[in-house]
Amino acid sequence: MGTFGNKIKLSIFGESHGNGIGAVIDGVPAGYTIDMDKVLLQMARRAPGKDKTATPRAEKDFPNIKSGLLNGITTGAPICCVIDNTNTQSGDYSNLLALPRPGHSDYTAFVKYEGNNDIRGGGHFSGRLTAPIVFAGAIFRQILQQKGINIAGHISSIGKVQDKDFDPVNIDNSLMERLSESSFALIDQSKEDLMRQEVEAARMDLDSIGGTIECAVTGLKAGIGGPLFDGIEGKIAQAMFGIPAVKGIEFGKGFESAKLRGSQNNDAFEYKDGKVVTKTNNCGGILGGISNGMPITFKVAIKPTPSISKEQDTVNLQTKENDKLVVKGRHDPCIVPRAVSVVEAMTAAAIFDLL
Amino acid sequence: MGTFGNKIKLSIFGESHGNGIGAVIDGVPAGYTIDMDKVLLQMARRAPGKDKTATPRAEKDFPNIKSGLLNGITTGAPICCVIDNTNTQSGDYSNLLALPRPGHSDYTAFVKYEGNNDIRGGGHFSGRLTAPIVFAGAIFRQILQQKGINIAGHISSIGKVQDKDFDPVNIDNSLMERLSESSFALIDQSKEDLMRQEVEAARMDLDSIGGTIECAVTGLKAGIGGPLFDGIEGKIAQAMFGIPAVKGIEFGKGFESAKLRGSQNNDAFEYKDGKVVTKTNNCGGILGGISNGMPITFKVAIKPTPSISKEQDTVNLQTKENDKLVVKGRHDPCIVPRAVSVVEAMTAAAIFDLL
Amino acid sequence: MGTFGNKIKLSIFGESHGNGIGAVIDGVPAGYTIDMDKVLLQMARRAPGKDKTATPRAEKDFPNIKSGLLNGITTGAPICCVIDNTNTQSGDYSNLLALPRPGHSDYTAFVKYEGNNDIRGGGHFSGRLTAPIVFAGAIFRQILQQKGINIAGHISSIGKVQDKDFDPVNIDNSLMERLSESSFALIDQSKEDLMRQEVEAARMDLDSIGGTIECAVTGLKAGIGGPLFDGIEGKIAQAMFGIPAVKGIEFGKGFESAKLRGSQNNDAFEYKDGKVVTKTNNCGGILGGISNGMPITFKVAIKPTPSISKEQDTVNLQTKENDKLVVKGRHDPCIVPRAVSVVEAMTAAAIFDLL
C-alpha cells in the first residue's frame, strides 16, 4: 500500500507522467492554522531545477488543495492535495519497456505488474512522488512546531565529503531553523563548495553520486514510543524506507556502537536544571523504543541516482538477450540536497503518528 | 502495540519475571506440518547459558502450544504458545526502581508507564521476550522453506573482529543450512576464537561488547514487495527494530553505497541460464522496494549489552540526585551470537507477511 | 479514518462545498481493463436530479482520474479520482452554524471539530461523499465480475410499501444484471408507482421518508471469510455503516431468525448437481463468518433524510437557548433509490477486500 501510519493515514498517489500526483492525509485534527507559504517553501526545497545538482525539469508543482482546509485552518476532514503533471516529455523513456535500467525499479515493477505499470518517467516509482510527501510533511511539521517539536536535517555527506554531525546533546533552535529552510542544508557551510565539486565531477563523468543525511528531532518529551513493534526506531525506519533511494538507517551511534564496549556506548544519566538528561547521546534519544527526552538523531544512506548517462549492461526483455543501455532524459547527478526536505517530511509524519 | 504484520498478526506478550511469556500468531494457513524438533533447535540457539558469551540463567523455555496445531499440523486458527517463567531471581533488581540503568529502558519505561510497569528483569523490555519471537519465526521459516525460501544469518562482527560477508550473487543452500543451525554462526569459522576472545576480554573488564549480524534470504522470487510504504526494506526494518538492541540496518551495500558513484553501485542485468540476474548485488536484492530474484541481504547493528558490572553514573529518581550504580544479576557480555536466530526469526515473519 | 479495508485501502476525501471530493483506491492489482462507461452508469444511478424523488442539484460529477489507469487498464498504482465541486450554493446553509439540524451531524461535528469543520452543505458528512464511493465500487465490481461475482441491490421498501425479497437459493444473472443497471431498482417493478406515491406524499408534506435496501452477492465460492473478527458479516457491516443514513443491517433472515426455532432456521445441506448447496438460505450464505457458496443476502435500513422543510425544534448554540429551524436548500425527500448503487458499491469494496 502507498499508505503510512496508524493514527494518521498518509496515502500517496500518482505516476510521474500521468494526470497528477498527490496525497490524502487523514487524521489531522481540526483547528490548526496552516501557513501555506511555509508549505511552499518546503516544496521549493525539494523541487528540481534550482541548480546544477538537480534535474532541469523545472515545473511548478503547485499543490491544489481539494479538501480539509477552510480559510487556512484544518477542518478535521482528510486533506487532499493534487499536483498536476504539466511538464512531461514521455518520448524520452520509450525504450525502457524493453531495456530495464540498472539500479531502477523497471525490472522489478515489470515482473510485479506484469508489464501493466506506467513506465513513463518511472511511473509510481518516480522520485517525483516525494513532492506530495513533502506537502504532507509540511502540514505535519507546522502542527508539531506548535507543540514545540522541531525537525531538521542536513547533508551529512556527499561521496567522501562530510559535514559535521549534530552535537546530539545540544542542538539549538536557531540551527534547526536555519537547516529546515535551507536548500543546501549544512551544519558546516564551508563544505558546500567541496560537495558541489563532488557532484559536478560526477556529472562531468556522466555519472552520479550518493550521500547521507542526518536528521534531528528536538523538543520531543520523554515517554513517547513503546517496546517491540511499537518503537520509535521502527516507525521512523518504516517512514524512511518509504523514500526511494534510502538503503540504510542508523540511530545515534548506530553501526559505530556495534564496535563499542557497553561502558563506552551507555549514556550516563544526570540531573541538569532539575531535569533528567544524558551526558552523551549515543542512543539517539531512544531507549527501549521510547524517547528519553534528548534529541532524536539518525542518519540515512542515499544511494547514487541510478539514472546515469554512461552506457550500462542490461537485458532486453523482448529479445531475451543481453544488451546495452544509455539512459537519456533529465536526471539529477545527486539527489541528496533535495532529499533533505523529504527525510524531514517523513520524519514529521512518523513523529506525528506516534503522538 | 506488541503486534507485527498486516497479513499476519504476531502478538508478543509477557514480562521477564511475570507468570509467562509467549506469542499469538494469527494468519498461518491450515495444513502445514510443523516439525517441533526444528522449533526447539531454533529456541536452543537463542537460549542463554550455553557458554561464557551468555548469561548463566539456564532455564528450559519450553513452548507450551495452546492452540492452532493439531497432531503437528496447522489448523488455520491462531497459534498460541506460552513459555512459563520458572527461574526468576527478582531480588537482584530491586534497586532499579530508583536507579535507572544507563542504556536500558528503565527510565523511559518509568516515564511512559508512570512507574506501573513491571521492572523485574526488564519486564516487557527484557531480551527474554525474544524467545517467543524465535518460536514464531521457527513456524514461519518452516513454511517458507516448503516454498523454497531459506533464511540464515551470521555474526558479521563482534567488536572489531569481522567475519566474511555473504557473496550476495551466489549463496549456496549448504551454507544457509549450516548457518541456520549453528549456535555461533560464522561464514569463516576460523574467526570464532578471535570473537570469543573479544567477548571474554569485555567480560573480564566487567564490560560488554556489540556487533553486527548479516542475514540473507534466498529463493524469494522477483516481484515481491512494492513501492513506497509497501517495500521490502521498510517491512524488514520494522521487524528488525522490534528486536531490542538493534540500532541500525542497511540493505546490500547500504552506507557504503552512499560513497559510491552510480556506475559503481548499479547492478548490471544479464541473462544467465535463461533467467534475468544481476552481475553484482549492491542493492541487496531489492529495487524500488521489490525483490529482483537475487538474494536479499542486509546487516543490522547490535549495540553492546547495556547491563555491565562496572560502576556507572545515573540518577536517583526518588531522591532526585545524581547517583552511582553497579548492575548486579546475570547478563550477557555479548548477545550477538544468540541474536542471530532472533534476526532470522523476525526476517521470516517479515517475508511471510509480504507473501 | 475515512479509510476502509485491509487488503485494499479506500480513502474518501472532500467536503460538499469545498474544491473537490474524491477517492484514492489502493490495492487494485495491475492489468484489469476498466470500462469507463460502466463506471459512469453507476455514478449516474447515484446522481441527484433525475426525478422528483431526488434533490434538484444537477451537477456533472465527472470523475477526473489522476492516476492508476493507463489506456483504461489498471497499472497497479493507487487509483485517484477527483470530482470537482462546481454547483454549490453555500448561502443556503449560513444559519446552520448556530442552529444544528435535528437528525444531522451538525451538532456532533460541531462538538468533535470544535467548530472548525466545513459546515457548508454538510461538509465531509454530506451524502455527496457517496459519489466517490460509487466510483470506487464501480472499479471493484467490474473486477469481481471478471471473476464471476455479481452484486445487485433493490429497493426493498419505502415507508410501508414493500418489494419482493430475493429468492435466496436461486438468483439468476439476468435479474442481477437488470437491477444493477436500474435507477429505481425493484424486483417487482409493479411497485414503482406505489413507492413514488409514498415519496411524493412525503414531499408534499415538506417531509421525507425512509426505506430498506436488500443486496445480494452471487458467484462467491465457499470458504471466503473467517471466524470471529474476520467474518463476512463484520466486513460488510463495517462497509454499510460507512454510508451515511444506514442504521441497521441483517443477514439472511436476520431479526426474523431471532424468533425462530433452530429446526426452522437451520439450512439443510444437500447435493445438487454434485455440489453442496443448502435447501433454504436463512443464513444469508454465511456460516461461521465464512461463505457457504450460496448467495450472500442482507438488508440495510436507511433512515428518512433528516433535511426536511418543516419547522423543527432545535437549539441555538450561540445564544444557548431553545430555538426553531426551517431547513432551506435542496434535499431529497427519499434517498433510498439513489442509495442502492452506494450499497452495491460498498458491498463490492467489502467483497474485494475479503478475496
Add this chain to the structure above:
Amino acid sequence: MGTFGNKIKLSIFGESHGNGIGAVIDGVPAGYTIDMDKVLLQMARRAPGKDKTATPRAEKDFPNIKSGLLNGITTGAPICCVIDNTNTQSGDYSNLLALPRPGHSDYTAFVKYEGNNDIRGGGHFSGRLTAPIVFAGAIFRQILQQKGINIAGHISSIGKVQDKDFDPVNIDNSLMERLSESSFALIDQSKEDLMRQEVEAARMDLDSIGGTIECAVTGLKAGIGGPLFDGIEGKIAQAMFGIPAVKGIEFGKGFESAKLRGSQNNDAFEYKDGKVVTKTNNCGGILGGISNGMPITFKVAIKPTPSISKEQDTVNLQTKENDKLVVKGRHDPCIVPRAVSVVEAMTAAAIFDLL
C-alpha cells in the same frame, strides 16, 4: 484475523477441545486497578451450566493471567490470559467430519481449511471462545467505568416473548448496574418465567430458540467517533458480528426508522440543565457516526443455536451423498441469556477502541 481494534488489539485464540483458549489484550494503559472479582462475575454470567437454558458442560474456566497485571494493576504491557480446557468429551463429535451440522460452520470451515481445522467441539468456531472475550471485556469495562461510562444489556426477546426496551432518553445507573450483574438480565423481570418457558418448550422439542439483546452505553460524552468508516455504528457492528450467532444489528429505532417520516424520526434538540440533549433518541445516540451525548442503544439478533437433537438433512462429505444427522453432545437450547455478557464485553472493547 482473530484480532479486533485499532488503538487496542484484542487477539482471541484457542479451540474448544485443544489445550487452552485465551486472549491477548494490547493497548491497555498502565496504572489501572482491576478488580478480579468483577472479572470473575462477568465470566460467571457467561459460563454454561447454571440452569436448564444452558449446556451442562460445567467447567471452571478460570483465567490464568500470564502478563500485563502486577499486584492487580495494569503494567501497560499486553495482558494475556489463558483458560485451560479441562472438561472435554471429544468422542461426541467424531462423525461431524463427514456430516456437517446444518447452521454450523462445519462445512464452511472444512472448505476454508481443507479439512485441517480442529472440528472437535466446534474448534475455533466454538461459542467457548467467547469466554476470553468476556474476560477482555471485563477489563475494558472496569476502566471505562472509572471514566463514568457504563455498559449494560438485557434479553430483549426470546422467541416471541419480549422484554421492555430501554427508555433511550433516560437510563438510570441503578438499572445499568443491576442488568450488568444479572445472569438473566431483564428490564421487566416479570418476563423471566415466560422466557424460560419458551426455552423449555424448545428443549422438550429437541429444538432451540433465538432471541434479541438490547445494549446501552451511558456516560459517553458527545464528539466521539467520526464520519464514514470511522463511525461508532461501524465499530460496534464489527465487534458484534465477531460474536458467533449474531445475524443483525440496528441502532436506535433501526429498521423501524425505515418506515418513518423524517419529522417522526428526527430527534429535536433542546437545552436541559444547560446541556444540549435530544427530546427523543431514535438515532441511538449517534449522528454522523459521532456520539451526541445521549445513551448509545442498539439491538442484535441472535439466531437459534444450530445444534439441535432433532434429525436433520445434511450431506456426507465422504460418500458424497445426501444423509441424515442427529447431533449428540451437550448444547444450549438458547444462548441468549449467556450472550448478554458477551455483547456487553464486545461493546466495551469497541467503545474502548474509540476513545
